[in-house]
Amino acid sequence: MCGITACVGRDDVVDVLLGGLENLEYRGYDSSGIATQSAESVAVVKREGGIEELATSLDAIEPTGHVGIGHTRWSTHGAPTDANAHPHTDCEDRVAVVHNGIIENYADLREELAAAGHEFTSETDTEVVPHLVADALDSGLSPDAAFRAAIDRLEGSYALAMVVAGEDAIYASRDGSPLVVGVGDDRQYLASDVPSFLEHTSEVVYLEDDDVVRVTADGHDVTKIDGTPVDRPVESVDWQPEDAERNGFDHYMLKEIHEQPAALERAINGRVTADGNVKLEEFPRGSFEDVEDVMFVACGTSYHASMYARQMLAARGVSAQVYSAGEFATTPSPVDENTLVVAVTQSGETADTLASVRLAQERGARTLAVTNVVGSTAARKCDDALFIRAGPEIGVAATKTFSSQVAVLTLLAERLVEDVTGSPSEERADVLRALERLPSDVQQILDQSSVESLAARNRDRDGHFFIGRGVAYPVALEGALKFKEITYEHAEGFAAGELKHGPLALVTPDTPVFAVFSGDHDEKTLNNVEEVQTRGAPVVGIGSEESTAVAETVDEFIPIPDTHPLVSGVLANVQLQLVAYHVADLLGRSIDKPRNLAKSVTVE
Structure with missing residues (x-):
């Protein structure tokens, strides 16, 4: 490192x-x-x-x-x-x-x-x-x-x-x-x-x-x-x-948050056809016909992006699992020649992820790197590589690479669903249209976000909790990770339904809860919101600008452009990045170089 x-x-x-x-x-x-x-x-x-x-x-x-x-x-x-x-x-x-x-x-x-x-x-x-x-x-x-x-x-x-x-x-x-x-x-x-x-x-x-x-x-x-x-x-x-320069921004992290529309354009460009099909030159239709199981191995932010992809696959009938690369490398799940092991790594040099790849290959699995760096070890060692095209990311806290990873993994998921199940998902056309709108939707958030004032009200608290379900669950985890990385304040993410199984004991009037709403199963997440509100906790909701039920229930509401539920998590994540950034800035933290952390973890 x-x-x-x-x-x-x-x-x-x-x-x-x-x-x-x-x-x-x-x-x-x-x-x-x-x-x-x-x-x-x-x-x-x-x-x-x-x-x-x-x-x-x-x-x-x-x-x-x-x-x-x-x-x-x-x-x-x-x-x-x-x-x-x-x-x-x-x-x-x-x-x-x-x-x-x-x-x-x-x-x-x-x-x-x-x-x-x-x-x-x-x-x-x-x-x-x-x-x-x-x-x-x-x-x-x-x-x-x-x-x-x-x-x-x-x-x-x-x-x-x-x-x-x-x-x-x-x-x-x-x-x-x-x-x-x-x-x-x-x-x-x-x-x-x-x-x-x-x-x-x-x-x-x-x-x-x-x-x-x-x-x-x-x-x-x-x-x-x-x-x-x-x-x-x-x-x-x-x-x-x-x-690799700040170009007038106070921090690399803020610059990279604002680079997300351009990064997403590069991630998607040329990979969606005019008639609404996936076009991955590296993986034409039928590339994954022999795949029976998909396993993602990743660490940190890449792990959360992998969880996002797993949710998309599992919901469409494709067997998929996500492993922390450090755990997979020491306690691997059974794999064979019909297993696709997808190594998700921004740098392509993450030691635990590379160890997982080596182990998977030794056991006969096919490996695929989803990475940002052409020429990286992961790109060269895996059987195949798919690049997210985010450009260099200097800030230790990953921002634009998460968005680009999710966008590219969404395209990969659509290809896998068609190849593995024999037919495209019913939602493919809608998902791909939403994906193509992502750059402009993220730009709208960057132009209109008002979370800076919200950040001032949510600093110096006892703790910060993030909840979500479906694709909103990994976004909640990522939101908590960003918050703890750069603010040094206590933050945790949970599946919304898990609150009553233990975390609810930590909820007080001084522990704001950030609830992410994707547009799927929002009524269930609203029930969880009411559970924490009865304990006195303030709730910040992040959801579609058209979701009046959410806006009327939560204590503070952060809107995102209305889009397909499977894509909405990227937009919610941008707002949570901005929340973390502004709280850290108010606290005077070292945002680009948070203590004890480094960008690329190249030792196990």
Whole structure:
């Protein structure tokens, strides 16, 4: 969950490294640092805290170098301190390494190295790597061979980048954590994520597990750990540099909320025909005729989007289940060659989801990645991939990617229903028309929403509860997740019918309840609303602007454009995103970088 950046050129790269770290700060922000190499040693500057702390130190120290690596950390082994910040070096400062992942056998390696006389200055698992490399260099190996010897001894997951004194090159490798090369004219780049160097180049090379790359100012060479050359294609990323900027918004999250109409346009564009049919070029009619069971594996927001899709499938007679990827990876459900395992992951790099995919494939299941990132590990490792086209999302709290995931999963669900049951759903034409209206409906919400004043009345409460049924249930869960992620206030989501089975004990006049109404079974949810109202809880209802029964029953009403019930959840979710955002803003929270969280969870 850390950010790696690196650059090699023919002039000073310190400013490029700092800019790359600023672009990756959403991946980790407990501490940060850079290392540049010279003929004699490696210069390291690293600091606990945000990038601004590092920038202040760099202004004072003024390091230089035309080869360098950088890192922004989200702590796993060891507290966020200067000593534990990356890069880490060997005893003589010849070798500097940055690392994302977990080295599972580091304790044994550390004990062995300490017995041989190596001295350690941090609590991290990463520090064993430069010492392993130094040991190999002392035995007479070249930097390239020493790097390979070191990584050959590692167990666990990693993305590693290394510089060595006197070497005008960056050495890097990955196993389970992402790394991508940026191909420039007079500079070459390396990072854990494309936005690090997107302002400099959109030409990229995605590395695969067990790849080793040597990057110089003139280019790059990719081999396997044993030295076998491999060809990794250069691809063009269609994101623009301004996509990763705030563009006048106070926070990335608010910008990305407002980007949802455009993201939805991209998600849907070309995938619905003029006569109201689904057109997925990757999956023509009949692609899923042999599927008997559908299993979704996902984490966090992607898990809620998967729940949404499962509701759509189950209601139309297709057997579907949703699993938390971390649970599926350790306690898998039975699968066979007629099972479709759909891995839903924004980044395509979520460790638990990738572990679930590997397990499903080992057991013979067909796998499909629904992801935002072309070239991601999930897209390459799964049998098939379907892209949500949301563009880069910088805010840790996912917003536009949830909407795009649901839109694309709706299209996938329509294709699955037709292939598995033998006929399209009765509601398909209406659902697809509603889906095509989604961009304009979301824009209407963004233009007219008045939840900012509501947010002021719902801050500093004892707790916040979110309820819904059908597709509104995962939206309630997602609403609670967004609220707790960025406000740090207690929030929980429940199936509306579950209130009386325990959660009702928590309801008081100081616990507002946000009730999501989809247009299906609203009368039942209204009964639940009355249950909490009799306990004194204020109720905020989110539902169709034409639902007078809801508006007249709840204490405060947030309208959404009238649409098909299976699509309404996306609109309700936008309003809940805005509620969470404005409450967090009023509380002065770190909205784009909520405490203890990182954007992409690349360790299990």
